[in-house]
Amino acid sequence: MKISLAPLQGYTDWVFRQAYQKNIGGIDEFYTPFLVLQNDGIVKTAHKREVEPFEARCKDLIPQFLCGNSEELSFFETYFSELGYSKMNWNMGCPYPMVTKKGKGSGLLPNPDKIEDILKTAFHNKLDLSVKLRLGLVDDSEIDLILPILKDYNISEVMLHPRVGKQLYKGKVNLNRFNDLYEKYESYLGYNGDICCKEDFDKIKGLFPTIQHVMIGRGLLKDYWLPHRIKGISLPDSDERRDQLKNMHNDIFKLYASYLQGDSQIMQKMKPFWEYFSSHFDNDKKVFKAIKKSAGIKKYEQAVEFAFSQRLKLD
Ligand SMILES: Cc1cc2nc3c(=O)[nH]c(=O)nc-3n(C[C@H](O)[C@H](O)[C@H](O)COP(=O)(O)O)c2cc1C
Known part of the structure; x- marks a missing residue:
């Protein structure tokens, strides 16, 4: 079972990740908060610092990007592979209107044809590509048309936060819908959402026993030893x-x-x-x-x- 740290823009930047790794540890894989390609065709310095210099960033780091067209996917595939990364993660989950209105983040989810078109024209398998997404932007069945496309295009793994975008971070995670998809896709799906203590983790593991990857965000920020508790590693005094x-x-x-x-x-x-x-x-x-x-x-x-x-x- 892999325990990863969810990306949280404004909180889990390279400074946090580096200090956490050095002083506490227990996380198997880290994700950067999303990088964007600006209108002027460059990545801003603050975003570059998340991934550069490659040698100084932790070896278990997966860069994440926002993308709504083929040019952006092409750009990030080349950029990350030239830096030395072997994996990258496409954010199809961001729920904020500023992002979704541009057809990015969870704004892509009502548009499976667009996702397929971007993958068909721009993804060259130079890196291992995973996707982090929600059930939909508005409707929790939007994902049904998307998962088969992601499988067809060799997407290595899907991290699912089972809310829809319009919920933002409110309301409950929809474990019934996660279960429907888990019955079909099993360990192709990783789980993310509202794991704040060992009991929350045990519940998810009990419901979805073959799951291989659980991602935790706010729960870890409130309790840095949550990965220790989950893994049964004894805590320092x-x-x-x-x-x-x-x-x-x-x-x-x-x-x-x-x-x-x-x-x-x-x-x-x-x-x-x-x-x-x-x-x-x-x-x-x-x-x-x-x-x-x-x-x-x-x-x-x-x-x-x-x-x-x-x-x-x-x-
Ligand atoms: C302040 C904040 C910033 C976030 N930034 C990102 C981001 O950059 N990329 C991303 O995929 N998800 C982002 N998320 C979503 C989290 O990665 C995660 O999916 C969500 O918080 C649910 O997991 P949790 O309940 O374990 O925190 C953000 C969430 C919050 C609250």
Whole structure:
């Protein structure tokens, strides 16, 4: 069973992934948040940093891209293969209207002919291509026409988050629809969505016993040792985990400081990081509030000290 980290734009960037890998570990495969090709035909620097330099990014990294036409698929296949990657992942799940209106992310799902056309004209099998998708944009049966196409075009694996795009992240995951598809496709499907504790994982494993790949996102950000719990690896004691969290935080801070310009840019990255990181501490709301309202690095450091004076929540 492979446990991968879901891509979360704004949270699981290269800085986070590098610090997590070094200080905690337990994840088998990482995905970048989606890269896009801009209208001017270039990839912006922040997106390039996710995948370049290849040697410095972790070896278990799969770059992900958004794409709504053949040119974009061609571009990313060439770009990633020239960098040295052997796998890539096509995002057909992003639910945000800014993306779906352009026929990208889950905006592709009502249009299986377009997906087939892009694969037919642009995919050259230079890399192993997987797809991350939802059940549909509006209707949870849209996927029925898509999976046969993905199989026909040699897509290696399908990671399914069983919601439709219009739900965004609300409402329940649709395990009945996942089950219908699992009966037909079994381990061709990986599972993603709302796994926040070992019991959630056990439920999915119990329902879909031959599943080979489970991807976790927000659950991991709230509990960095969730992969340990799932895999039955014993956890370090509380003091050691506190040190690991501290080292993780300090590494992230240092990495941002190494290339961002000035304190305010660093704060713009560190404050969102605490949205989930604060979940590790008792009084998480108070901890996050102190971080959020801290103005300047000195006050920020005091708020960090306050956080680390709290007990860890999941002791
Ligand atoms: C803030 C945020 C950013 C996300 N960014 C991406 C992304 O870049 N690419 C992607 O495929 N999914 C993205 N997702 C979706 C997650 O990868 C995942 O499918 C979703 O959160 C459900 O899994 P979870 O319940 O384990 O978090 C994002 C989700 C959130 C909440």
